[in-house]
Amino acid sequence: MTHLQRYTLDLAVEHMVLxxxxxxxxxxxxxxxxxxxxxxxxxxxxxLAAEGVQFFPEDRARWxxxxxxxxxxxxxxxxxxxxxxxxxxSELREHxxxxxxxxxxxxxxxxxxxxxxxxxxx
Numbered sequence: 277m278t279h280l281q282r283y284t285l286d287l288a289v290e291h292m293v294l295x296x297x298x299x300x301x302x303x304x305x306x307x308x309x310x311x312x313x314x315x316x317x318x319x320x321x322x323x324l325a326a327e328g329v330q331f332f333p334e335d336r337a338r339w340x341x342x343x344x345x346x347x348x349x350x351x352x353x354x355x356x357x358x359x360x361x362x363x364x365x366s367e368l369r370e371h372x373x374x375x376x377x378x379x380x381x382x383x384x385x386x387x388x389x390x391x392x393x394x395x396x397x398x
Contacts, residue, residue: 277380281331285379288324288342291317292372299365303358311353318353322346328375335378342371 277285295317302310325346328339349364356364 278331280327281378284324284327284331285375288321288328288375289372289379291320291324292368292375295321296365296368296372299361299368302356303361303365306356306358306361311356314356315350315353318346318350322350332378338371338374338378342375345371 295314298310298314298317302314322343325339325343329336329343332339345367
């Protein structure tokens with residue numbers, strides 16, 4: 277993994293984890309302060325996802341999906357409710373899990389990846 281890939285992946289996951297916590301906090305105790313933090317994290321996630329599209333060309337679909345989700349969620353943030361916050365947390369978790377799979381240092385088997393590259397398969 278290149279330095280740029282590592283940086284983008286790590287920072288994107290960090291922002292997603294923090295945003296998941298904000299969604300949960302908002303569901304329990306809605307406040308405008310939570311919305312401000314959510315807006316900041318959504319902006320960062322959208323930007324990092326756009327970088328991910330460039331730095332992970334073989335996994336563009338994951339990053340595009342995250343980018344589209346973050347931009348739409350940011351646009352709709354004014355209408356967030358405690359119930360929708362929990363739904364958004366679940367959606368974000370799904371995106372995070374897909375992005376985390378790219379961290380082969382943690383979740384990958386390099387031997388399996390080499391075999392996949394030589395014989396194909398998924």
